[in-house]
Amino acid sequence: MNTNTLKMSLRTLIVMLALTLVAQGVAAEPLDDATSGMTGDVGVGLSLGLAAIGAGISQAAIGSAAVGMLAEDSSKFGTAIIFTALPESIVILGALPLFI
Numbered sequence: 001m002n003t004n005t006l007k008m009s010l011r012t013l014i015v016m017l018a019l020t021l022v023a024q025g026v027a028a029e030p031l032d033d034a035t036s037g038m039t040g041d042v043g044v045g046l047s048l049g050l051a052a053i054g055a056g057i058s059q060a061a062i063g064s065a066a067v068g069m070l071a072e073d074s075s076k077f078g079t080a081i082i083f084t085a086l087p088e089s090i091v092i093l094g095a096l097p098l099f100i
Helices: 003-028 038-072 074-085 088-094
Strands: none
Touching: 003 038, 038 074, 038 088
16 A cells, blocks of 8 residues: 555545544534424434445445455455455444434
8 A cells, every 4th residue: 555545544534533523522412492403413414424434435445455355365255254344333333323
């Protein structure tokens, strides 16, 4: 992996982390009677959407690497499945504000 790709990935990760933290803060804000309840919904939707986008980006890179690994050595199928399924846990963590 070249250094420009690594730097861009790190910057993207930091921006997504900051947006997710802001979205969770909006979701955790108590609502009063004056608001229609849309601010909490926007925060939850933003955190879930950003988590899904981040998982999709990471799963694309991991999936292509897993296919390449399986093409070279088919005995590593279990490892490829585990690494491909790991980014999906990010979406589960992004869905937590739905229940809080």
